[in-house]
Amino acid sequence: MQVSLQALKAFESAARHGSFKAAAHELSLTPTAISHHVQNLESRLNVSLFHRKVRKIELTEAGKKLALAATSGFRTIAMAIDEIKFSGNNILISTTTALASMRLIPAIEEYMRLHPGVLIDVSTGESFDNYPNTLPIRFGSTESVKTSDILKHEKFDAFGTPSYLDFSSKADRFKIISTRWKNRKLPPAPVHAWLEMNGIEQSKVEYVTYDQELIGIQEALLGKALVFCSTTLTAPLITAGIFHSFNSKPVDTEFCFYCPDKEKYDTRTHEAFLLWLEKLL
Template identity: 35%
Template structure:
């Protein structure tokens, strides 16, 4: 019945190249060389007797026939992937991308409850500040992002909106009753699209007459928190990321009433993974966990 169909590897190579717009990117996703992808697609074109791509100097563009096949190939591979995921007895791998700070200060410390509930799902976390396009990269199932939440964007799932507070160890606060002689710790965003949340903003709002003391800056929030835990100063940081340190009594608030509005953590689901059980389970757990614990 299906003897006329091309080899599955050719279809996978073609679908990846069509989605990513690059033989090189398709090869990286499938762990093949760009030459191997090119050969797969050339063999597929020979079998079909049509051109699927227009080859240009630095890019490839789908032909009309190629666009039609790309849509069908994507749907077929998605259905096959979903079915295999559902019937397989092997551990399912859920791949998540998020910021380094959220992974280290919230996600990893809270992940045990998910793994206890779903031991058959293995979690792989990719961290970094560079945004991965999950609409094109099939290697990622979920992206936990941070920034301004757009309630009109149907693809965003709101998780939690933070506030920024000032925290330090109890010992540091006892030794520095006067904030003017202490050290203030803050984060300077790598993402320049985010408005800065700084000690200068905090002092202007809550201590406008106080001269600005020494300020120590880090480019990662978890580094700033670690500096505060080491007794190096008072950190201005997200309530979400400081939650565990506060619960454990490692950090104390400088003034609980002096907090500033922050940003929102939200979830993006890959269009290739949205119907998978592992994605639905993790999404439900994450939304519930953040609503209860923050």
């Protein structure tokens, strides 16, 4: 059975306030209009919803049952609208420490300037838990990620300061730092494939790994080693002239940055942010 939503809203307000006049004030209608809506609803349901007395109304048993359901239903709708409105104007991002530090956080101010009214919060860590209302940006293997979820395929290369690059070109041995992933399901960083592709003898390299990409980048910034890592992470340092590549060719990898179940993040704000992020990376 179809009933008028406006009539149901008028009834719910009158039932909650115990007054047609108060309901009229809440809904910006006249008491006569509220009464008319309620009468139409009663006619449609073929039941009395109120006992009408002098200067007051009381719910019938049927009215009490409908009022309870209507109030609960409208409250649920209001909560859903608030939640959608919040998620539509707020982006809660969960991602790796390295991506947040090297790429996202430095660029977020510019994004918010271009999108006034949008608030962005970034939480870091390598946990793969996808919390509700959070946009997860992960680092993983293309072998286990849906193609439609991939934001960026990764290449790896060696980078360092000009002074260390000069040293490594003359030294018998030089140091390369890379990452030992906390996620043991990921393949190792393809340093050996990179060495072979660039014709570098493994005997010339002291190879060290840490479980955080930022450690290797920091050591390279201090001029202590080269860092073998994602070209995505080091792009701003290359642009700024702080890092140079090892005069080598980057190696393709099976790594990627991705958003799990990307299609479910379908608010306009999320879609605009993901499009911006793909261009950024």
